Amino acid sequence: MLRKPFFIKLLHWEYWSFNTVYGPIIPIWLVLCARARSFFFFSASNPTIMNGGFLMESKKQIYDLLPEGFYPRTLFFALPAKGECVVNAVRTAGLKYPLIAKPDVGGRGRGVRKVNNEEELVGYSQESALDFLVQEYVPFANEVGIFYVRMPGESKGRITGIVSKEFLAVTGDGVHSMRELVMQEKRFILQLPALEIMFGSRLNEVLQAGEKRELVPYGNHARGAKFLDHSHLADDALLNAMDELCRQIEGFHYGRLDIRFESWDLMKQGKSYSVIELNGAGAEPTHMYDPKHSLFFAWKEIIRHWYILFRISRRNHKKGIPYMSFSEGRRMFRENSEFEKKIARLYV
16 A cells, blocks of 8 residues: 555655645745835846746756857757757767657656657657757766755855755566566656656566666656765865855756766866756755655755845845846746646646
């Protein structure tokens, strides 16, 4: 019974809905709004990112802010996008398979797909109902989310949290099918409907003993990745590397960088890593989702980061960066609500 999805979600707060987790602490958010005299003060946190990176921001526009060489080579395609045109653009750019395709606006890993050849890329182009990106697949085995903040006018920032990610993968024993292996791990059981769509009958394959198969190559909590709090690894060398990068991102002061990297030592030297996502004001301190942490720890981390966001936004506002108007904010939330309904229907 405890392996049924309902009970798995009920007994592990990390799977609770946004409203359930955030609802009890909303009064604190409202206090910050009152102090800022704006419900949408967060828009001033990262003035070069649409809406401060809180909602509805374009991934392509964010990549354009990053210095070349620090993120995967990326192509943008607006709808309607013919499959043959997408394939030709990829050929011309010299991108090699496998590639990652994903919506330009999105979240929770929805619509992200690894495409292994031209046929799969054409299929993604035909199925996509949103403007999308095609980018190089970063082959580094490790993925981490580094939460970085820097007060406006200061050259030195801080790392306020680090989350390491274990992808959804199974290891064969020569006896059980991949489906049966998935059913042995509660975290994976929740992903079974999506895995059935992705793999179909291939889930019945029996892997050889010791053979590891990565089923979801994305470090996303909603796609089955396990998040581990490795904030203790935030030393001076890592901060120096992040400072070196983030000072080059105009107007970026608050958010989480999701990074694929070869090794900690090389990343601390500013080598062999790639920023696959940059999340702004709407970024969560995802290290809180480590299964060892309680809901009370999560509330503490959320509130701590809200206060940092408030301080950064207020300082930028005092320097002349306007807050989003009430009508603009309402429109942003309305558009996001409509978008969430649409993307939930369209993508696994």
